[in-house]
Amino acid sequence: xxxxxxxxxxxxxxxxxxxxxxxxxxxxxxxxxxxxxxxxxxxxxxxxxxxxxxxxxxxxxxxxxxxxxxxxxxxxxxxxxxxxxxxxxxxxxxxxxxxxxxxxxxxxxxxxxxxxxxxxxxxxxxxxxxxxxxxxxxxxxxxxxxxxxxxxxxxxxxxxxxxxxxxxxxxxxxxxxxxxxxxxxxxxxxxxxxxxxxxxxxxxxxxxxxxxxxxxxxxxxxxxxxxxxxxxxxxxxxxxxxxxx
Numbered sequence: 001x002x003x004x005x006x007x008x009x010x011x012x013x014x015x016x017x018x019x020x021x022x023x024x025x026x027x028x029x030x031x032x033x034x035x036x037x038x039x040x041x042x043x044x045x046x047x048x049x050x051x052x053x054x055x056x057x058x059x060x061x062x063x064x065x066x067x068x069x070x071x072x073x074x075x076x077x078x079x080x081x082x083x084x085x086x087x088x089x090x091x092x093x094x095x096x097x098x099x100x101x102x103x104x105x106x107x108x109x110x111x112x113x114x115x116x117x118x119x120x121x122x123x124x125x126x127x128x129x130x131x132x133x134x135x136x137x138x139x140x141x142x143x144x145x146x147x148x149x150x151x152x153x154x155x156x157x158x159x160x161x162x163x164x165x166x167x168x169x170x171x172x173x174x175x176x177x178x179x180x181x182x183x184x185x186x187x188x189x190x191x192x193x194x195x196x197x198x199x200x201x202x203x204x205x206x207x208x209x210x211x212x213x214x215x216x217x218x219x220x221x222x223x224x225x226x227x228x229x230x231x232x233x234x235x236x237x238x239x240x241x242x243x244x245x
Contacts, residue, residue: 003059003081007088008095010055011063015096015200017047019120023100026116027107041185045178052170061170064193065089066227070145073235086195093199097121101207114213121200123189123223124216133219136187137226138233140180144192145234147176191223198224 001009021043024032032039048063055061060077062068065086071077100120101108111117118124125133151172181190191197198220205215 001058004084004088006055006058007062007085008092010051010059010061011089011092011195012051012096012099013054014047014051014063015093015196016099017050018044018196019097019100019200020103021047022120023104023107026111026113026119027104028111030104030107037186038182041178041181044181045174048177049170049174052173056170059085059088061173063089063092063195064227065195066141066193066231067145067148069228070141070149070231070235073232074149074238076149089195090199093195094203097200097203098207101203101209109210112211114211117209117211118204118213118216119189121204122197122216122220123191124219125188125222126186128219130219130222133188134222134226134229136184137191137223138230140184140188140190141192141227141230142234143180143184144176145231146237148173149234149238188223192227192230194224194227196223 021032021040024030025035025040027033051063052061055063062071062085065082068077068082068085068089072079072082097120104120108117115124125136177192180192184190201215201220204212
C-alpha cells in the first residue's frame with residue numbers, strides 16, 4: 001500500500017459511496033428514491049470517513065487535489081508529490097464512478113431524467129451564475145482546507161503525549177464535510193474537489209447511459225478552479241497567521 005495506491009483506493013471508496021447515495025436518491029425505483037438532501041450530505045460525510053480510514057495511514061488521505069495543493073502552500077506537503085497524488089485521486093474517482101453505474105445500472109435504465117443521472121457523476125449549480133458559483137466553490141473549499149490544517153491529535157494535557165485514536169481519527173473530517181454540505185452546499189452541490197467532479201464527469205461522457213444529458217463542459221471548469229483557489233487561500237492564510245504569532 002504505497003501513497004499512490006492508497007489515494008486510488010481511498011478516493012474510489014469516497015466516490016463509490018458518495019455517488020452511490022446520489023444514485024439511491026435520484027434514480028427511479030430505488031429503496032431511497034427522493035429521500036432528500038439530508039440523506040445525501042450525511043452519506044457523503046460518511047464516505048469521506050471510509051476513504052480516510054483506508055488511505056490515512058499510508059498517504060494522509062488527501063483524496064482531493066485541492067487538499068494536496070493547500071497543504072503544499074502551507075508548507076506541509078511536498079510540491080513534487082502533487083502530480084502523483086492527483087493522478088491517484090483521479091483514477092480512484094473514475095473507478096468509483098464506474099462502480100456506481102454498475103451497481104445501479106437497472107435503475108439508470110428506467111430513469112428518464114438525464115440531468116438527474118448526470119448529477120450522480122458531477123455537480124451542477126442550482127442557479128447558474130458563474131461568478132456566484134465559483135465563489136461558492138472557493139469558500140466551501142477554503143473552509144475544508146483551513147479547518148483540516150488546524151486539526152490536532154488528541155493528547156494528555158500534562159505530558160502532551162499523543163493519543164492514537166485509530167480509525168476514529170477520521171471522524172473530524174467526516175463531520176467537516178457533512179456540515180459544509182448542509183450549510184454551504186445548496187448553491188453548487190459542493191464539489192470542493194476537482195477529482196470528485198471532473199473524473200466522474202469524464203466517466204459520464206464515456207459510459208453508454210440511456211438518455212443521458214450533456215456533460216455540461218461549460219460549467220466543468222468551476223468545480224476545478226474554484227477548489228484550487230479556495231485551498232490556496234486557506235494555505236496562504238495559515239502561513240500569514242503562523243508568521244504573525
